[in-house]
Each structure stands twice: as structure tokens, then as C-alpha cells.
Amino acid sequence: MEELINKIKSRIHLSAKAEAYFYSISKEIFFSKDSSLIRQGQTVNKIYLVTDGCLRSYCTDINGREHTLQFAIKNWWISDYIAIHNNEGATLTIECLTDSTIIEFNAKDLEEMLTLFPEYEAFQRYILERHVVSLQKRILNQLQLSASERYDLFLEQYPDIEKHTRNYHIASYLGITQESLSRIRIEKVKK
Amino acid sequence: MKALQLVQYGEIKDSLAFKEVSKPNIQANDVLVEVKAAAINPIDTAIIKGNLQSIIPIPLPSTLSYDVSGIVIEKGDQVNEFEIGDLVYSRVPQEQMGALAEFVTVNSMSVAKKPGNITFEEAAGLPLAGLTALQSLEYAGIKENDKVLIHAGSGGVGSIAIQYAKSKGAYVYTTTSTDNVNWVKELGADRVIDYKTEDYKTIVKDADIVLDTLGKNYTLEAFEVIKQGGKVISIAGPLDEESAKMFGMADYKLPEELTQLCNAKEAKYKYIFMHPNGAHLSEIKTLVEDEKIKPIIDKVYPFADSISALTHLATGRAKGKIVIKLS
Numbered sequence: 001m002e003e004l005i006n007k008i009k010s011r012i013h014l015s016a017k018a019e020a021y022f023y024s025i026s027k028e029i030f031f032s033k034d035s036s037l038i039r040q041g042q043t044v045n046k047i048y049l050v051t052d053g054c055l056r057s058y059c060t061d062i063n064g065r066e067h068t069l070q071f072a073i074k075n076w077w078i079s080d081y082i083a084i085h086n087n088e089g090a091t092l093t094i095e096c097l098t099d100s101t102i103i104e105f106n107a108k109d110l111e112e113m114l115t116l117f118p119e120y121e122a123f124q125r126y127i128l129e130r131h132v133v134s135l136q137k138r139i140l141n142q143l144q145l146s147a148s149e150r151y152d153l154f155l156e157q158y159p160d161i162e163k164h165t166r167n168y169h170i171a172s173y174l175g176i177t178q179e180s181l182s183r184i185r186i187e188k189v190k191k
Numbered sequence: 192m193k194a195l196q197l198v199q200y201g202e203i204k205d206s207l208a209f210k211e212v213s214k215p216n217i218q219a220n221d222v223l224v225e226v227k228a229a230a231i232n233p234i235d236t237a238i239i240k241g242n243l244q245s246i247i248p249i250p251l252p253s254t255l256s257y258d259v260s261g262i263v264i265e266k267g268d269q270v271n272e273f274e275i276g277d278l279v280y281s282r283v284p285q286e287q288m289g290a291l292a293e294f295v296t297v298n299s300m301s302v303a304k305k306p307g308n309i310t311f312e313e314a315a316g317l318p319l320a321g322l323t324a325l326q327s328l329e330y331a332g333i334k335e336n337d338k339v340l341i342h343a344g345s346g347g348v349g350s351i352a353i354q355y356a357k358s359k360g361a362y363v364y365t366t367t368s369t370d371n372v373n374w375v376k377e378l379g380a381d382r383v384i385d386y387k388t389e390d391y392k393t394i395v396k397d398a399d400i401v402l403d404t405l406g407k408n409y410t411l412e413a414f415e416v417i418k419q420g421g422k423v424i425s426i427a428g429p430l431d432e433e434s435a436k437m438f439g440m441a442d443y444k445l446p447e448e449l450t451q452l453c454n455a456k457e458a459k460y461k462y463i464f465m466h467p468n469g470a471h472l473s474e475i476k477t478l479v480e481d482e483k484i485k486p487i488i489d490k491v492y493p494f495a496d497s498i499s500a501l502t503h504l505a506t507g508r509a510k511g512k513i514v515i516k517l518s
Contacts, residue, residue, distance in 0.1 A: 041276045058307075064227065064260065064278055064314065066307035168308035168480050178308065178482050 001028060001103060003075075004049060008123050018117040025109035031096045038094040044083035045107050050076050053100025054164040057092045058172070068173035071097075071158050071165070077127060079107075097164045147176045148184045194292035195497045196252040200241030203501050207239070210252065215289070215296040222273055222299050223265035224281070226517040228315035228491075229290040230258035232347065236505045246438060247285060254289030257282050259297070260305050260314035261517075270299045272469075280305040282318035282467045290315075291497055293517060303472035306479035313486040316512030317351070321475045321484070323426055323465040324352035327402055328359070330463060331422045335360030337399040340391070340416060344380055345371040345510055348404050348426065350487045353378045358483040364395045371510060378485075392416060403428055414452040422459045434462045487511030494518075 005022070008014050014022070028051070031037065038044055040060060048055075055072040057080070069092060072078035080092040084107050113120050141150050151174060155162075162170070171181040194212045199205070217223050235255055237243050260280040263273050273279065281302045289295050305314040327348075333339065339356045343349040344365030356363045357379040365380040369387050376383050384391045397418035403410050406427030413423040428449075435443030445453075445460070453460050478484040489509040492500040494517050504513050 036274075039274060039276050060278060060307075064305060064311035065309065166480055167482070172308070 001026060001051075003051070004103065008120075011126055012119055012122045014119070015117065018113075018120060021113060021116060022120075025105060025113065027104045029102055029104050031100050031102065033096055033099050036093055036095045037102070038080055038083075038090050038092060040091065040093045041089045044080045044090045047077060047079040047084070047105045047107055047110065048072075048094075048102040049105075050074055050078065051101045051103060053102075054097045054161060055094055055100055055102075056097050056165070056169060057094045058169075059091050060093070066168075066172055067175075068169055071161055071169075071173070073158060073161065077131065097169070142175060147174060147180055148187070150174050151181070151184050192293040193494070194254040194289065195256075195494075196254050197239055197249075198252045200239065200244070200251075203236065203239055203498060203505060207255070207498055207501070208252075209495075212254070212292070214294050215287075217265055217267050217296050218298075219267040219269040220298055220300065221267045221287075221296045222263045222270055222279070222302055224259060224261040224279060224295050224297055224302075225264045226259055226290060226293060226295055227261040227311035228259070228514055228516050229256045230315040230317075230319070230512050230514045231256055231291075231497075231501055231504050232258065232319050233504070234319075236501060239501070249288065254292050254295075256290040256515075257285075257288055258315050258318045259283055259290035259295055260311045261295075263302075264294070266299070273299055273302065273304075278305045278307075278311075279303065280314040280318055280472060281469070282322055282465070282472070284467045291494075291515060298467075299469065301467035301469050301472075303469045303476055306476045308480050308482075309486060312491050312514045312516055313488060316347075316486050316488055316514050317475060317479070317484075318467075318472060319465065320347035320512065321351050321355075322468060322471055323348045323463070324355050324402075325471050325475060326465055326468075327424045327426060327463045328352060328355055328400070330461060331400040331402075331424050333359045333361055333400060337361040338364070338395075338397065338418075340364045340366075340395050340398045340401045340413070341380075341404070342366050342402065342409055343404045344375040344378065344383065346404060347509075347512055349402075350375070350378055350511060351484060352402055352404075353380045354484040355478070358478055361400075364391070364398070366391050374487075374510070378487075397421075400424065402426075411448060411452065414456050414458060417456060417458055420457050422461070425460070425462050426465075428460075428462060431460055431462045434464055437464070489513050491516050 050072045057070045058066045058068045080090045083090040171178045263277045339361045341352045344367045363380045364382045366384045366386045367375045395416040401413035401423045403425040410428030489511040491514045
């Protein structure tokens with residue numbers, strides 16, 4: 001939590017009152033491996049910051065297959081923003097791939113934070129812009145790069161993550177079959 | 192809800208009817224599953240024909256089928272392992288038989304989350320055959336470098352048993368017909384024996400385990416190919432004495448010929464009767480997600496064509512599972 005406060009302070013001036021309020025609306029929670037923070041279909045009103053561990057968000061299509069949208073490791077934010085913004089049931093399930101510690105915020109409390117302490121908005125905007133950048137990159141990479149190039153970028157973006165993930169998690173993140181992922185890995189070993 | 196029910200014993204075309212029945216109720220340990228797909232197995236056609244009336248007495252009419260995948264939509268007070276919305280698969284216990292319906296109630300002990308990397312249709316094809324393969328080979332204590340003969344590698348049980356045995360590091364022999372040799376090889380079997388052109392008894396020597404999925408002569412012949420102290424596991428041969436007791440046949444004796452063969456080879460003979468088990472299905476889920484086991488689907492039928500699906504199954508020519516899509 002202290003790390004987050006320091007990060008906020010490095011970008012904006014956070015008054016003692018605002019800092020105290022921010023502390024009061026945050027909750028550090030430990031989740032064991034395989035537990036779910038959000039389940040597809042449920043109401044969502046929480047946003048999470050990962051402080052330790054590894055999480056995955058995915059949707060399940062009409063045929064029952066999972067498609068991974070995002071992995072979240074230390075310092076990554078994760079939630080189902082569609083569900084929060086549109087006030088509808090979750091499209092995503094968010095599960096812990098390892099024992100994980102997160103800081104939980106109620107989305108309404110964060111909104112209240114912006115009303116009470118408008119200076120916080122600059123930090124909120126920074127987080128959102130970083131999130132949009134990450135999503136834009138992901139879409140563009142998906143459109144224009146080969147599977148092998150996408151895999152390279154994935155490894156850059158999530159170093160060491162392969163220790164915690166199953167092959168089908170990564171294959172479904174890259175939008176390829178598990179066989180293709182195995183082929184790509186074999187080719188990389190040969191090089 | 193709509194259900195396909197067995198209304199009388201006999202030929203498939205004369206014995207089944209789609210009926211509107213009430214949605215099943217759940218008990219404290221049950222989940223109610225909205226069925227997405229159900230799979231059919233040889234046991235279903237045997238039930239329809241009335242061949243199993245003495246061992247599996249069921250009231251008529253009854254909804255058919257055991258293999259299911261779908262979504263948990265209700266759960267009993269005592270169920271902690273599952274939540275509403277979980278995607279699951281199961282081999283439904285005998286007393287809850289009825290997967291060919293819009294909803295089915297299942298004891299949560301028999302349920303597992305479905306593998307995330309396959310469809311509902313693929314998942315529905317796994318439970319009965321997968322549990323049979325796993326429980327047979329686990330009973331035999333399968334381990335790395337064991338030599339295992341699996342009969343009928345293209346069948347529902349055989350195709351999964353080959354993959355399960357390979358995941359344990361065994362050397363796998365399997366038998367199949369010429370048409371199936373190539374795709375059975377792709378499942379990972381080390382030596383695929385085309386029974387139309389080769390005699391497996393001259394190829395397989397000193398096997399640690401034989402998985403007999405065919406019965407009759409194959410059960411007896413298994414003792415020709417196993418090593419001294421080997422194991423013959425059967426899902427189609429005669430009952431062993433322990434299994435017979437479970438069915439209330441206290442005075443049952445293993446056929447004399449089989450007893451002699453067991454003694455001569457100091458071998459173990461065991462008849463395996465698959466039992467529903469959620470923990471075993473979770474093990475299969477992991478193997479499927481790691482691509483150690485791939486479900487093999489012959490054909491997916493819409494619910495309205497279930498009777499055609501059962502007729503197709505009865506021909507015995509399916510290569511992999513026959514699945515029925517509910518919604």
C-alpha cells in the first residue's frame with residue numbers, strides 16, 4: 001500500500017486528508033491460488049491492484065471455451081470495466097493463478113475520492129491512459145504481428161509469467177491453438 | 192422442461208419419446224446443471240434394449256444418459272466447491288440418470304469444473320469413458336515404462352486409455368482395424384496393431400497390464416501376453432468375486448478357466464465397474480488442459496435428433512464419442 005501511495009505522490013500532490021481517505025477506502029486482501037475475484041455474470045463493483053502474485057481475466061464463449069484477456073502481476077490493475085461502466089453482469093472471470101495479494105477498491109469509493117479530492121483525478125487519468133495504451137497495443141499486435149512475434153512481446157511484457165501459467169492460458173491470450181504455441185516454442189529452442 | 196425418455200424396453204426407434212417433464216429438485220449436496228451437451232455410451236443402448244434390467248432396475252419412463260456438461264444454475268445448502276455460473280462436467284450417478292434433458296440434478300461429489308480449453312460438446316464426451324480409463328489403469332497401478340496392451344484403441348474408453356497411459360510414461364500397444372490405424376497412432380500409442388492383418392498375440396510379450404475392453408476370448412487370451420505377476424483389467428469380461436459381491440452375488444465364483452490362468456501366471460484379474468468421481472474428473476481436466484488427453488468426437492447431433500444419434504451409436508462404428516447438443 002505504501003508503494004502505491006508513494007507512486008501517487010510522485011505524480012500529484014496528495015494532501016494528508018486525501019491520503020487518509022485513500023487508506024480508508026482500500027483493503028489489502030490475500031486470495032489463495034484458484035480463487036475467483038469476479039465471476040462471469042456477477043455484479044461488479046470492485047477494482048483491484050495486484051501487489052503480489054498473478055491473476056488472469058478471461059471470458060468464456062458460447063461454446064464453453066476460455067479466452068484470456070489479461071494477466072495481472074505486481075502493480076497491474078484489473079477488473080471488469082465493461083461491467084462497472086455499463087452497470088451490467090460481468091463478461092469476465094478473474095481468477096488467481098497463484099496465491100495473490102491485492103488491494104481492493106470499491107469503484108464508487110474511488111469516484112467519491114475524485115469528488116472530494118479533485119487533485120487525485122490526474123493520477124486516475126494516468127492509470128486509465130496507461131490501461132488504454134496497453135489495450136491499443138494488444139489489439140494492434142493481434143492485427144498485425146505473427147503469432148511468434150506476439151509470443152515474444154508477451155514474454156517481454158510478462159517476464160517469468162510462464163512459471164505460473166498453463167499453456168492453454170497463454171495460447172488463449174495469443175489467440176492461437178496449444179499446438180501452435182508448442183511449435184513456436186520448439187522453433188525458438190532451435191534458433 | 193423437455194427430456195428424452197425411455198418409455199418401454201425394446202428397439203431404439205420404438206422405445207423413446209420426447210416429453211415435457213418437471214424440472215428436477217435439488218437436495219442439499221446437489222447442483223442443478225443447465226445441460227449444454229450430453230454424450231451417449233453403449234450402456235445407454237443396452238438400457239434401452241432392456242439388457243441391464245437385472246443389474247440396473249430403473250422405473251419407466253426415465254430420462255436417459257449419464258454424461259453431461261453445462262452450467263450450474265442452482266446449488267444445495269451443503270455445496271461449497273461450486274458456485275452458480277460454474278461451467279462443469281460430470282458422469283451423473285445412476286440414481287440421478289437423465290442428462291438428455293434441459294436440466295439435470297447431480298450430486299456435487301460427481302461433478303468437476305470442465306476443462307477451460309475445450310467446448311461443452313467435447314467435455315460431455317469425456318466423463319464415462321475417461322473415468323473408466325483412469326480408474327482401470329489406476330487400479331492396475333500403472334507406472335512409467337510399464338508395457339500396457341489396450342484393446343480397441345479407437346473406442347471411447349480405448350482412445351482415452353491410450354492417452355492416459357502415455358501421460359504416465361507407459362509403453363502402449365493397442366489393437367484396431369486398418370481404417371483407424373493412422374488416427375489411433377496420433378493418440379500416441381507406441382505400437383498400433385492392425386488386427387485385420389496382424390496377430391497381437393505374437394507381437395505383445397510380457398505386458399505388465401492388459402486393459403480388456405472386449406471380453407469373451409480376449410479376456411482369456413490376455414493371460415498369454417502378460418508377464419508373470421501381471422494384471423488383467425477388464426470392463427467387458429466376467430465379474431471377479433469382489434465385484435460380484437458388490438452386486439449382491441455372494442456365492443459367485445470366478446470361472447474355473449480364469450482362476451487357472453490367474454494361478455499359472457500368478458496374475459491378478461479385476462473387473463472394473465466405473466464409479467462417478469468428481470476428483471477423478473478434476474484430474475482429467477488437468478490432463479486435458481495440458482493436452483495430454485484430447486477428446487475425440489465422432490459427431491454432434493442436435494437434441495431433436497437424439498434418436499438418430501442413439502441409432503448411430505448402436506451400429507458400433509463411431510470413431511470417438513457421439514454427443515448431443517442441448518442449447
